[in-house]
Amino acid sequence: MAVLLHRLGHSAYRRRKTVLAVWLVLLAGLVTCVSVFGGKLDDRFSVPGTESQRALDTLSKTLPATSGASAQIVLTAPDGRRITHAPYTTVIARTIKAAEEAPQVSTVVDPRAAGAVSADQKTAIVQVQYTVPNTEVEKSSLHALEKAAAAAEKDGLSTSVGGSVYGSKGVEIGPSEIIGVLVAMLVLFITFGSLLAAGMSLLTALVGVAAGLTGLLALTPVVGISSTAVTLALMLGLAVGIDYVLFILSRHRQQLAQGTSPRESIALANGTAGSAVVFAGTTVIIALAALSIIGIPFLTTMGLGAAAAVLIAVLAAITLLPAIAGFAGDRLTPKAGTRAARRARHAARAAGESSHGARWVKRVVSKPLLTVLAAAGVLIALALPATDLRLSLPDNGSAARGSTERTAYDTISDKFGPGFNGPLLVLTETESGSGTQASTYVAQKLQSLKDVKAVLPPQATSDPAQSVVTVIPKSGPESVGTDQLVRDIRETGSQIREATGTSVAVTGTTAVNIDVSNRLGDSLLPFVAIVVGLSLILLMIVFRSLIIPVKAAVGFLLSVGASLGLVVALFKWGWLADILGVPHTGPIVSFLPIILIGVLFGLAMDYEVFLVSGMREEWAHTGNAHSSIVKGAQHSVRVVTAAALIMFTVFAGFFPLDNPIIKPIAFALAVGVAIDAFIVRMTLVPAVLALVGRHAWWLPAWLDRALPDLDIEGASLQKAPPADQKEPVLTH
Incomplete structure (x- = not known):
């Protein structure tokens, strides 16, 4: 190579x-x-083959309204007034008419017809259904709803617009990313001079x-x-x-x-x-x-x-x-x-003691056991919150405070209960007889389940054998209670099918999100096993060692654990959430752990190669295990430090975005890079190598012969003739 x-x-x-x-x-x-x-x-989030996705695909044909985007116009009367009294009933009627005239809108449901008036009769919800999914809703249509809400606000009502239509944020680039790039430029300038x-x-x-x-x-x-x-x-x-x-x-x-x-x-x-x-x-x-x-x-x-x-x-x-x-x-x-010229001269003389990186590594290897215990203790302590990790997909409850969708979400939770923000759709299908009778029986059975707040009357589809029952949970879309309710409905559905022959399938946005999160959670350990196994093989090939791959894999797992622990502490437990501007605490974005593992694995191997390759080269030249650690790291530590700072800056630049998916991912990657580079690779790695000494570079002869030689360090260039014979070739 x-x-x-x-x-x-x-x-x-x-x-x-x-x-x-x-x-x-x-x-x-x-x-x-x-x-x-x-x-x-x-x-759109989907998991082909799951019950929720199959049912949703069926409803897209027999009841298309369920597959389109939805919006909610939330109207609240002033203190001491009721939304059901004049003149607010007239305002609601005008709002409904304006919403019906918005492009791409298929249905607008009056709050009284849908039972969407709060118990204190102060808040009402105008339900809006689109003919197209979220990604195809035009901005002009959404603006028309916001304009209708603004008109109602002028008439004395407090208003906000929410719903699944606000789920897509698009690609966001802001000042923080530009600042991140400028800081990276500053780090490059300091590094190169x-x-x-x-x-x-x-x-x-x-x-x-x-x-x-x-x-x-x-x-x-x-x-x-x-x-x-x-x-x-x-x-x-x-x-x-x-x-x-x-x-x-x-x-x-x-x-x-x-x-x-x-x-x-x-x-x-x-x-x-x-x-x-x-x-x-x-x-x-x-x-x-x-x-x-x-x-x-x-x-x-x-x-x-x-x-x-x-x-x-x-x-x-x-x-x-x-x-x-x-x-x-x-x-x-x-x-x-x-300074750059002086560093190059030091490199030519192999004066490891002259660099800051070498001095740090020298301190680390002077007391290796204490360093290993301290570094491992810190990483394990940081990882402890990860034991409380729970995965989910974000909704409007994770939006920025003060945004119209967050205001609508919070108002609905307060006035109607959190489950109103995440209703479950139960598709019933009978093999014979009336679909309406079957769905009525299903609705009665579901009403008795724990965590069910309300069950709405069955809704017919274009297929006479089908009906849709809407279930309102007591708990919110991200809660453990709603997850358990989905499991309970499916278990009850099996009993209903055995007793009556009617099939029951739970679907809707909330059920799809739960199935996505469960699939991702189930895939986490197999994915970790694949990544760790890959790291062992690759590093064994590169460094011709057994100890170094195992050490690197353990260090990688500690980095991932510590990063996830910090994510849980901030985004679920709420530590420093107000200071860091986190608008919502709760379950962690379901695909964050897998993204973190995939990205951090590559970056960890990156730093491992740049740091340890210099040590291995020095070991090959001198055979001195201790001095090869210090001298081999003298220049790579500086470059890896700059690289880690740049990575941290770039990832951190995306953290201020008001995007409930990107914000935690950016935070996890930023702290993951910092932890892996500074605690694991620059501290734990040299300390472990100092503890094991020359055994770090041992590999059975038969395995050495069996493994391919990728020549990552460029040793073959010492033997290869230069492309231009007039120019000398200097080895690194």
Whole structure:
């Protein structure tokens, strides 16, 4: 691999104009495709094969109104007045008429007909049903409802508009992400001591991100891609794109300062640091692509989309960066007397004691047992809240405080009960006889179940054998009680089928979300097993060791546990929620753990390779287990620190978004990167290596022969002839 990347670096440097032109033409073509053919994003959650999804698919044919988006106009009378008295009845009638005239609206239900008037007769809900799903509702239609609500407010009522129609947020980019990129630029400048090098890194990464995002958006007409998938691809593409360029460019500038010619230096950097980038990127891609084995379409597109963004970031780092370095030439060489030049001279002399990173590692390995116990104790303590992890999909109760959908949700919960925000639809189907009679019997049976607040009269469909019974739970959509109620209805349905031959299926948005969360929860442990097993195999191949893969896997699990613990403490327990601006506490987004495991796995392997490869190289040269840890980490610690800070900054830049899905994912990834880089890789790893000594590098001879040699560290470049015989080849 190293020799191939070395040659690729030479070719990209030599043909820099062609390489740059290819990237620009590709980007222009993708932008054109998006502008001409780009479709809408699809934020629907579904799990094919589940009872709720099968029933929902059936109702989309026999009762289409249940498959479309819905909205709620919540109207509340002033203190001391009733919503059922004049003049407010007239206001409600005008609001209903205005809602009926909104585009795409199929049905508007009067509050009195639906029983949607609160017990104190102060609040009423106008139910609005659309003919299309959430993703196809036009903004003009939603604005028409908001305009109708505003008109009612002028007549003295307090109003808000909510419902499932507010579920799709789209791709959100705001000031916080821009600030995150600027902070990343500052970290790059401090790391390189050069504005040119920092700008090159950011430019290369941004071109890769732009190509990845436009490529993903170009697929929207043929593939259902969610806004969360696009945001995750943006987040990951930007973070790893900057980091991968940083790894290669820092090696390039170090070699330039040692006297290597620009052309040979970028080729060597591509062969050494670039090999590690390809390995790290491949692990991220594999982990993200593995999300498709869970069998949930929206999670599959999310994983594959993010994996594609990482792939393009890798390609940009090993092709576009050498080309841009060719335009820069020797201007990237650190100037004499600068800190960057002094670091390069120290590297040439292997003066490990001179670097801050080496001094930190030296302190860590001086008392390895104490360090291991302290680091492990901190990580286990942080992971303890994760034992209270409960998964769910967010609804309008997770929206920003003060938003119209959050206000509507809270008002409904307060006046009607939390279950009114998450009704369950029970589809009854009889093999013979009257569907109405069967559904009436089912409704009576369901009324007796625990946690049922109300059961509405059965609703007929276009199929005479079918009816729909609406069940209002006592608890909210995200509660354990509602989850248990779904299980109870299904158990009762089995009894009803045995007794009467009538089949019962629970569906609706709440039931679908519960089934999605349960599927994801059931898939969590198998997915962890796959990722950990993969890490053991890959690191065994790279480092020819048994101890290092096991240590890396345990460290990875500790990082994931600590990250999930902090997520639970903030987003479920509410610790520091007001300070950090978290609008809602409750269950954790159901696919967050799997996304965190997939992404953090790749990043953990990334840092592991960059840190431990230097130690292994030093061990191979000296055979001194203790000194190889300190000297091998002297330069990689600085680069990994900068990379982790950049990743943390980019992920944290998405945290301020008022998106109930992206906010916890951004937080989990940000703290996960920080924990894994600073506590696990830079502290726990060298301490464990110091404890086991030379045994860390042992591998049975038969296994060594059986495993392939990927040459991640570029050792083969010491034997390979240089592409340009006039230029010396310096090993790293």
